[in-house]
Amino acid sequence: MKSTRHSTRPNGFYRARQWMVLALVGLGMAVLTGRAFQVQILDSSRLQSEGAARQLRSIAVTPARGRIIDRNGDVLAVSTPLDAVWAHPPTLFQAAGDWPRLADALGMSINQVGSLLDRYQDREFVYLRRHLPPAEATRIEDLGIPGVASLREYGRYYPAGPITSHVLGFTDVDDRGQEGIERAFDNHLAGIEGRKRVLRDRKGRVVEDIESVQPVYHGHDLKLSLDLRIQVSAQRHLAQTARETHAAGASAVMLDVQTGEVLAMVNVPDFNPNNRTDRTGERFRNRSVTDVFEPGSTVKPFTLSMALASGRFSLETPVSTSPGIHYVGRHPIRDVHDYGELTLSRVLIKSSNVGTAKIAMELAPEELHGVLAKVGFGQTTGIELPGEQGGRLLKRDRWRPIEHATLSFGYGLSSTPVQLARAYSVLASGGILRPVTLKHQSRPVNGQRVLPEHITRQINVLLEKVVSAEGTARRAAIPAYRVAGKTGTVHKISPEGGYEESRYQALFVGFAPASAPRFVLAVMVDEPQGRHFGGEVAAPAFARIMADALRIHGVRPDAGVDSGVTIVAHTRQGAPGA
Numbered sequence: 091m092k093s094t095r096h097s098t099r100p101n102g103f104y105r106a107r108q109w110m111v112l113a114l115v116g117l118g119m120a121v122l123t124g125r126a127f128q129v130q131i132l133d134s135s136r137l138q139s140e141g142a143a144r145q146l147r148s149i150a151v152t153p154a155r156g157r158i159i160d161r162n163g164d165v166l167a168v169s170t171p172l173d174a175v176w177a178h179p180p181t182l183f184q185a186a187g188d189w190p191r192l193a194d195a196l197g198m199s200i201n202q203v204g205s206l207l208d209r210y211q212d213r214e215f216v217y218l219r220r221h222l223p224p225a226e227a228t229r230i231e232d233l234g235i236p237g238v239a240s241l242r243e244y245g246r247y248y249p250a251g252p253i254t255s256h257v258l259g260f261t262d263v264d265d266r267g268q269e270g271i272e273r274a275f276d277n278h279l280a281g282i283e284g285r286k287r288v289l290r291d292r293k294g295r296v297v298e299d300i301e302s303v304q305p306v307y308h309g310h311d312l313k314l315s316l317d318l319r320i321q322v323s324a325q326r327h328l329a330q331t332a333r334e335t336h337a338a339g340a341s342a343v344m345l346d347v348q349t350g351e352v353l354a355m356v357n358v359p360d361f362n363p364n365n366r367t368d369r370t371g372e373r374f375r376n377r378s379v380t381d382v383f384e385p386g387s388t389v390k391p392f393t394l395s396m397a398l399a400s401g402r403f404s405l406e407t408p409v410s411t412s413p414g415i416h417y418v419g420r421h422p423i424r425d426v427h428d429y430g431e432l433t434l435s436r437v438l439i440k441s442s443n444v445g446t447a448k449i450a451m452e453l454a455p456e457e458l459h460g461v462l463a464k465v466g467f468g469q470t471t472g473i474e475l476p477g478e479q480g481g482r483l484l485k486r487d488r489w490r491p492i493e494h495a496t497l498s499f500g501y502g503l504s505s506t507p508v509q510l511a512r513a514y515s516v517l518a519s520g521g522i523l524r525p526v527t528l529k530h531q532s533r534p535v536n537g538q539r540v541l542p543e544h545i546t547r548q549i550n551v552l553l554e555k556v557v558s559a560e561g562t563a564r565r566a567a568i569p570a571y572r573v574a575g576k577t578g579t580v581h582k583i584s585p586e587g588g589y590e591e592s593r594y595q596a597l598f599v600g601f602a603p604a605s606a607p608r609f610v611l612a613v614m615v616d617e618p619q620g621r622h623f624g625g626e627v628a629a630p631a632f633a634r635i636m637a638d639a640l641r642i643h644g645v646r647p648d649a650g651v652d653s654g655v656t657i658v659a660h661t662r663q664g665a666p667g668a
Contacts, residue, residue, distance in 0.1 A: 151302075152243050153281030155265050156309030158258060158272075160318045161351075161530050166254050167272070169244040169265065169309075173227030175219045179207050181237030188235040192218075195230045220263050221245045246272070250318060252360040253325045256376040257316065257352075257475075257528065260363040269374055271314065271528065274474045281309035313530040315351035320344060323638035324354040328613070331631040332358045335618035341378045342635060343511045344611045347601065349531040350515065350524035352473070353609065353639070355508070379471075379478040382504040383595050383614065386578035387441045387624075389462070389500035391517060391549050394438055396461040397449045399545050405435040405552075411444040421492045423447050439555045441562050441577060443499045450498030455489035458497060464523070464540040465513040467503055471526040481505045500578060511612035514575075514599045517553070518607035521546045550574050554604050557629075566598055566629035568637045570647035574607075575600015575632065577624035582617065593617050598628035602636050605651040609639050 158167035175196065182192075193200045196219055203218075210216040219230075220243070227240040246261045248254065259270020267276035284306025324342045332340045344354040361373040375381070397403040414428035425444050429436075437445035450458055462468070468483025482504040486493070496502045505513075508526060516523050521541035553574035557566045562577045578597035581589035599612040613628040613635070621627055 151284035151286050151306040153306050154244055154308045156279040156311045158312050160314055160316045164318045165249055167248050167258055170247050172221045172243055172245040173224045173240045174217055174243050175227055175230050175240050176217050178237040179210050179213055179216055183207055185236040191233055192235050248363045252362050253322055255361050255363045256357050257355050273476050275312055279309045282307040314528050315530045317353045319642050320354040320639045324635045325356045327631050327634040328356055329358050335627055337615050338617040340615045341507045342613045343378050343507045344609055345511050345515050347515055347518045347607045347610055348534045350526050350535055351531050352528050378507045379475050382479050382481050382506055384501050384580045385505045385510055386500040386580035388576050388578040388597050388599050390438055390446050391576055392461050392465055393446055393450050393498045395541055395545050395549050396457055399542055400453055403434055407434045409437055409445040409448055411442050416444040418492045418495045435552050438552045439561050446499045447495040451494055455494040465516045466509055467505055471508055471512050473526045474528050479506055481509055507612045507614050510599050511610050515610045517546050517550055518601040518610050562625045563629045566633050568633050570649050571602050572604035572648050573600055573602045574604040579624045594622040596622055596624040596627035598624050598632045603648040605648040608645055611636050
């Protein structure tokens with residue numbers, strides 16, 4: 091039988107072990123208490139700052155760009171809410187496994203995502219996609235990929251599309267004006283960016299707006315002088331003319347006689363400002379203010395107004411134009427036909443180069459230069475558009491006889507369509523030169539008298555005769571209305587110097603109703619094929635656009651209203667000229 095031997099331990103052993111356990115627990119509690127004191131008290135500010143740095147962000151608040159409206163309140167440009175998808179590169183780098191899903195949602199390749207993050211790996215912010223519909227941005231954000239979030243921004247939308255493209259211009263991806271009115275009035279339209287502090291979660295998404303750091307100021311609306319109804323008409327008829335004549339381009343500018351407001355300004359070819367791929371330099375250039383041409387016979391009314399104002403000529407002064415050619419030194423000046431002997435009035439009605447040159451050379455060339463400068467040739471109009479050209483009107487110390495002669499019928503100087511329209515607004519307003527503007531005016535604008543009223547009244551009667559069966563612009567006539575205007579047909583200037591023999595620019599500029607002019611319209615058709623005379627090409631477009639404008643504004647017909655000026659006898663009639 092085995093015996094069991096029990097071992098005994100002293101009570102002191104157990105007590106020592108108990109104290110050891112208590113000591114360890116006490117030490118642990120002391121460490122935790124110390125750590126809590128350090129975190130809660132000593133390092134509180136630093137840790138809060140680090141936490142805020144990880145979760146609190148100060149972000150920009152993009153202002154909404156102001157609307158652009160026409161004179162009747164129709165919206166021409168408006169900023170629509172869009173979203174941008176952005177990333178926090180350091181965070182997204184840690185989520186490389188999610189790149190395939192992200193790339194697929196963005197329509198990018200994985201390599202493109204990686205390359206983008208490589209370039210901005212030391213940054214806190216990088217755009218992944220801009221100008222997305224909010225629903226699409228939300229779909230991407232809902233993927234829950236760390237470091238990816240969306241941000242509200244605005245994109246510009248132009249309801250009229252190509253119809254107002256050259257006047258309005260467009261903005262860049264950051265909604266900054268780049269061309270046209272958008273650029274000229276960028277400060278007015280853009281507003282001032284604000285900032286706010288937000289709380290983000292660990293995936294970089296905004297979960298709460300904390301406070302506004304700097305208020306955002308949205309852009310101001312801008313009311314233009316344009317009448318969208320006339321703008322639509324002008325664009326349609328001008329495009330039709332360019333198609334029918336296979337022209338390289340065309341421009342039309344309509345002004346209000348009493349205010350200098352631009353009611354319509356169109357060019358073809360045009361572009362769609364809502365489509366960024368359509369914005370090529372050749373297409374978005376506003377030819378109405380940037381492209382110059384020699385105005386040709388449209389200058390003749392100013393030459394003859396100078397002659398009448400001199401007191402040496404009257405409407406009945408005879409001028410011999412036979413045999414349809416006149417030499418100034420060795421240089422020939424030609425008419426389309428041999429008109430024989432004409433009165434001064436019929437020199438304009440028949441658009442005789444020979445007659446105009448002979449009249450002009452009876453007076454000093456400085457006088458002719460002075461008249462042309464007074465009505466605005468050779469200087470910008472001051473219209474609120476970037477890139478306006480002033481044209482050319484040289485002032486010479488000594489004028490060669492041929493320069494004097496050709497200047498009288500519009501060669502040797504250059505103009506833009508808007509300059510030409512303003513010059514004719516002087517005739518339409520009775521001799522008053524007004525500034526040209528694209529900003530809406532609520533009342534008539536004061537101008538400067540540059541031509542005597544009685545002289546312009548006589549010239550305007552002659553310009554009515556131009557738009558008749560005996561003149562060169564019968565196709566500019568509008569039923570029930572009196573129309574005044576002048577044709578022009580010029581050879582294009584060659585890049586190598588001189589003139590292109592077979593390339594032309596067709597012009598017509600005029601106003602209506604002639605009894606009390608409301609609107610001035612200049613039409614220029616560049617390189618029409620086949621028919622190329624101003625009376626055949628530009629005059630019909632003028633008639634269609636002007637007729638629509640008169641109808642839209644309810645202007646009373648004036649076909650039965652007398653001008654009050656009588657043209658006495660005329661001499662033998664010739665065939666219509668150009």
